[in-house]
Amino acid sequence: MTKEQLVQEAIKARKNTYSPYSKFGVGAALLMKDGQVIHGANIENASYPLSNCGERSALFHAYSLGYRKEDIVMMAITADTLNPVSPCGACRQVINELVPKETPILLSNLTGKIKETTIRELLPYSFDEIENHEH
Ligand SMILES: O=c1ccn([C@H]2C[C@H](O)[C@@H](CO)O2)c(=O)[nH]1
Numbered sequence: 001m002t003k004e005q006l007v008q009e010a011i012k013a014r015k016n017t018y019s020p021y022s023k024f025g026v027g028a029a030l031l032m033k034d035g036q037v038i039h040g041a042n043i044e045n046a047s048y049p050l051s052n053c054g055e056r057s058a059l060f061h062a063y064s065l066g067y068r069k070e071d072i073v074m075m076a077i078t079a080d081t082l083n084p085v086s087p088c089g090a091c092r093q094v095i096n097e098l099v100p101k102e103t104p105i106l107l108s109n110l111t112g113k114i115k116e117t118t119i120r121e122l123l124p125y126s127f128d129e130i131e132n133h134e135h
């Protein structure tokens, strides 16, 4: 699957957004090593801070199916923005733990504009409890 195709999967995933408050839909798609594509969309709540972003929905979906970071080949994120959408700080922290450091992350918009990056670029000097913890 090409990068452009994974972005199209993120655009499909966005169709399931539940965002009546912000009316800002976000879709995410993960390409897995077994060829499966896992979708996620942002899901909001009347108690606004309980809303979940599209990026975290996709990752929690994949992990709930039993996938782990080493199974992830590529991640795409999309929204109806002028420039490719960029994940919020909370998602960066979650991506940092659940996605390998050098995995391509495709930031995109609905016109198919793509900015390729990694979590290492998006969250430098990250907090990693597992790697830093001393026993
Ligand atoms: O990268 C982002 C940024 C925002 N949102 C969601 C949160 C909220 O539902 C809506 C508006 O912020 O978009 C995401 O899903 N991902």
Ligand SMILES: [Zn+2]
Binding pocket: 053, 054, 055, 056, 087, 088, 089, 090, 091, 092
């Ligand atoms: Zn987020």
